[in-house]
Amino acid sequence: MKSARSFISKVFLSAHYSIHYRRVRRVQWSSTAPSNHTILFLLNGKLVWEAAGATGGEINRYGALLVNPGETTSVRGAGIEFLTLTLASSFVLDCAVRTGLTRVDNLVAFRQPAITQDERLARSARDMTDELLAEEAGQGVILAALVEQVIVHLLRRYADIRHSSEIELSRAGLVDRRIRRAVELMHAHLNQDLPLEDLAAAAYLSPFHFARLFKKVTGTSPHAYLAALRMMRAERLLAETDLSITEVGARVGYNSSSHFAKAFRQTTGLAPRAFRAAVIRG
Numbered sequence: 001m002k003s004a005r006s007f008i009s010k011v012f013l014s015a016h017y018s019i020h021y022r023r024v025r026r027v028q029w030s031s032t033a034p035s036n037h038t039i040l041f042l043l044n045g046k047l048v049w050e051a052a053g054a055t056g057g058e059i060n061r062y063g064a065l066l067v068n069p070g071e072t073t074s075v076r077g078a079g080i081e082f083l084t085l086t087l088a089s090s091f092v093l094d095c096a097v098r099t100g101l102t103r104v105d106n107l108v109a110f111r112q113p114a115i116t117q118d119e120r121l122a123r124s125a126r127d128m129t130d131e132l133l134a135e136e137a138g139q140g141v142i143l144a145a146l147v148e149q150v151i152v153h154l155l156r157r158y159a160d161i162r163h164s165s166e167i168e169l170s171r172a173g174l175v176d177r178r179i180r181r182a183v184e185l186m187h188a189h190l191n192q193d194l195p196l197e198d199l200a201a202a203a204y205l206s207p208f209h210f211a212r213l214f215k216k217v218t219g220t221s222p223h224a225y226l227a228a229l230r231m232m233r234a235e236r237l238l239a240e241t242d243l244s245i246t247e248v249g250a251r252v253g254y255n256s257s258s259h260f261a262k263a264f265r266q267t268t269g270l271a272p273r274a275f276r277a278a279v280i281r282g
Contacts, residue, residue: 009270009278010132013239014140016091017147021132022269023081030074031067032267033232034218034225035173035183037087037110038067039150041125044081050074051113052219059114062122066110066158070219073113083125083132085150090173095151096161107164110154118157124150135280166217176217179203182210186226190233191253196222231267234260238272239279245272 008023027047031038040047042063049065050056051073059065067073069089089108096102115121124146131142155161168177175183181202186194199222200210214222230252237248249260249272264272 009274010280011235011239011275011278012132012139012143012280013236014144014147016088018086018235019128019132019143019147020084020086020268021082021129024269026078027080027082027269028074028076029084029269031072032228033067033069033086034220034228035069035089035175037069037089037092037108039085039087039154040065040067040075041083041085041121041128042080043083043125043129045077045079047075047077047080047082049114057114059116062117062119062125064115064118064121064125066113066115066154068109070217071113072219083129085128085147087147087151088173092151092155095148096155096159099152099155101152101155101159102161106161107167108155109160109162110158111160112158115158120153121150124153132280139280179210179214179217182214182222183225186222186229190226190230191251193253194226227263228267230254231264234264234272235268235275238276248272 007025008021010021012019029040042059042061044061047059048056049059052071065073065075092108093102093106096106096108102108128143128146131139131146166176166178168175168180170180170184182199185199185202196207196211200207203210205213211222214225218225234248234252237243237251243251245261246257249257252260254260254263261272264270264275268275270278
């Protein structure tokens with residue numbers, strides 16, 4: 001998310017998903033999760049959206065946007081209330097396998113970017129919002145059930161499931177086997193500068209061919225992918241530890257706390273301190 005001025009912000013993080021609720025005066029949001037699925041639920045207002053490979057358009061109250069891993073989707077609007085649900089791709093596949101909708105060697109993606117009317121999905125978004133704002137005992141259990149209901153509904157109605165011999169489950173989640181070693185290197189060394197040459201060597205490719213392949217299979221450059229991983233790790237550290245903002249930044253590769261704060265705000269729409277204050281402590 002970029003340049004969002006928040007009036008209300010709540011964040012719930014789980015091992016496999018995160019839920020962000022925001023009511024803002026103005027928003028300019030862009031997807032930044034290279035290895036996750038993201039769903040944006042519009043609770044109030046109107047948004048204009050654009051996506052690579054799609055025409056774009058508007059969504060109104062209770063519409064939704066579905067973003068696949070590696071896709072670039074952006075929205076803008078004013079007077080907005082919305083919820084974003086970010087799902088680990090391995091968790092989505094696990095739900096699909098457990099419910100008998102697919103096999104473990106398949107790839108799950110959304111067929112369409114925008115949903116204009118789906119009462120069941122809208123009801124789930126309202127229920128998640130109510131649960132986030134109430135912050136009552138048992139919140140995690142209720143949210144987990146709601147999230148899995150959303151996933152199953154999306155799989156039934158909007159999923160494109162196809163076989164992929166290149167995808168495998170690794171320590172870094174679901175990763176294309178051709179770039180798995182490079183992605184695992186990123187996860188292991190988020191606090192270090194990783195030259196393109198080092199990442200390419202991990203994948204046993206030349207820098208030129210590695211950069212082309214990486215862009216092809218993830219939809220983004222190695223540098224942008226690494227930057228997104230750093231912000232995802234920073235969110236976890238802010239939510240789950242008492243480390244200072246400076247130390248969190250250092251652990252994800254930022255020697256300057258001001259540079260870290262700027263990058264974090266550009267990605268999430270919140271300053272690190274504001275994000276930490278918005279996190280719901282279970």
